[in-house]
Amino acid sequence: KGSSIVLHQHNNTSEIIYVISGSAIPHCDGETRVLTPGDCHYCKDGSKHSLSNPFDEDFIFFAVIPNHFK
Numbered sequence: 001k002g003s004s005i006v007l008h009q010h011n012n013t014s015e016i017i018y019v020i021s022g023s024a025i026p027h028c029d030g031e032t033r034v035l036t037p038g039d040c041h042y043c044k045d046g047s048k049h050s051l052s053n054p055f056d057e058d059f060i061f062f063a064v065i066p067n068h069f070k
Helices: none
Strands: 004-009 015-021 025-028 040-043 048-052 060-064
Touching: 025 040
Parallel strands: none
Antiparallel strands: 004 048, 015 040, 015 060, 025 048
8 A cells, every 4th residue: 555666668568457456546658547456457568657556455466567579
């Protein structure tokens, strides 16, 4: 709770975040929304994103970051 992942860019990778519990706010390419359990967030190759948890509950998620071989 109260943590964040700073803005960063995915180059030759993407990221898929599946929410297990808690809530968080992803900021991806200028868009934001609230993630809750069962939601998925996708950050495509070349995109910039960050993730913040301003809520009182821990945010637990599973992330997959596949390489995109070019």
